[in-house]
Amino acid sequence: MAAALELDRVSKTWGAMRAVDNVSLRIEPGERVALIGASGSGKSTLIRIASGLALADATSGAVRSFGVGVQDKGKLSSEVRRARRQIGLVFQQFALVGRMTVMSNVLVGVLGRISGLRGTLGLFNADEKRTALAALAEVGIAQHAAKKARQLSGGQQQRVAIARALVQGAKLVLADEPIASLDPKSAKRVMDTLVTMSRDHGIALVVSLHQVDYATAYFDRVVAMNAGRVVFDGPASRITAAFLTELYGASAEELILPSQFAVPAAEPLAPVSSEPVS
């Protein structure tokens, strides 16, 4: 079976800065992966490239999701809209339309599946509305369906965004710092919702995170980035305190060190990249 997400030697340069530097990555269907790294390490750019919201450099290879092309050599694939339909996106700032109702925001997820005319005119049928309501019930927001999105708290809005991905029928969900703007309680609720959704529907999940404790608690596989490169790709259990200090370097203060790392772990770290971590 084709990979849920496949990045082939992807790079992205902003002026003189290499935001993403020759990254190849493969996410299997149903797999849950945490993407960690300091601010500016390239996590967000990588997610934007994976969904075709940003274009990679022309030197890059293909980005594909379940065999459908997203982009290749820095150009959007002709089937990118088909690829996007199976990729659900969750953003740090929720990306909902605040003035529209929660229900309408979730119904947007249907757009990719129905005829262009019906979607453009907003003629959603009873079935689609039921699907939207069921998704809202699944993330625990059904009682707020008629409210405007901006009336909800940050954590609730983020769960609406997750419901949108569910309605979309996404087989892969990319979440870019989904809990960075949330208080700890809402953050936990959102992470629980994301992981439950992934488990119940067999949806592959890639979540970029600042909080390493969440990465290790919720995910089996962790991918760490530094200066645009993947410097670690393996089971969460192999991450050590020494590696984290190295990974976050000067910005270590933004790191919430998980309690389990109070004592250095015994197992040494072996970064996948041949490049030393600087």
Next chain:
Amino acid sequence: MLAADTAHRSALAALPAPPVTPLATRLTRLAIAAVAVVVLVFCWYEAEMNPAQLVADAGNMATLGSEFLRPDFTDWDVYFNSMVETLAIAVWGTLLAVIVGIPFGILCADNVVPRWVAFPVRRVMDACRAINELVFALIFIAAVGLGPFAGVLALFVHTTGVVAKLFSEAVEAIDPAPVEGIRGTGGSWLQEVIYGVLPQVLPLWISYTLYRFESNVRSATVLGIVGGGGIGMVFNETMRGFLYSQAAAILIIVIVTVSLLDVISQNIRKRFI
């Protein structure tokens, strides 16, 4: 007390000297003032400003004033009907402008369309806006004849240019995140606009539309003077016939109507913002 004062003085002495405006800057300011005076004097003569005329023709002014102070509402039904006609001109002029201005406004916004589309569309809208309604009215009177329809067309073309600019500025100020949210679900360009852009700009658009309607009512009264129909036409006739009392009645009707509309539309606009 004395000690505190001494301390205060020594603290002041420790501060750097207050800044002095450099000589060059002062000379430049003087030059600018001199140029401004020259321009004002030139414009005085160019505009044939002659306050003495007001005194010399004081008799005329007095007649005009006294007649205006006794408004004559005998033909009020004529004035009322032509005021309604003026409102009708403004309604259709504004509505047509909004219908055409929405797509053009979106095509002017370079965060929604590529620059090579936005640039030429903007220039066309600039042209619509650059020419005053009155000039358009003269053009359309030549084309479709005297009457309110020429007024509607004149307002329509000019207002299209105005609302397209206002609408596109609202579009350019939107939060791009919700649009990306729609794009991320695989929506088309049109769906991005409908679900991501429109809900964000609609309140502003409604507010701009009402505001333009207000000012179009004012413009429509003037359009009549050049032959574009409505109350302006009647006003022009009374002034030509030296019927100042009737002209005063017309002005009162215009003032009351415009003020009333301003209040109503302001209340509606508050609700949307």
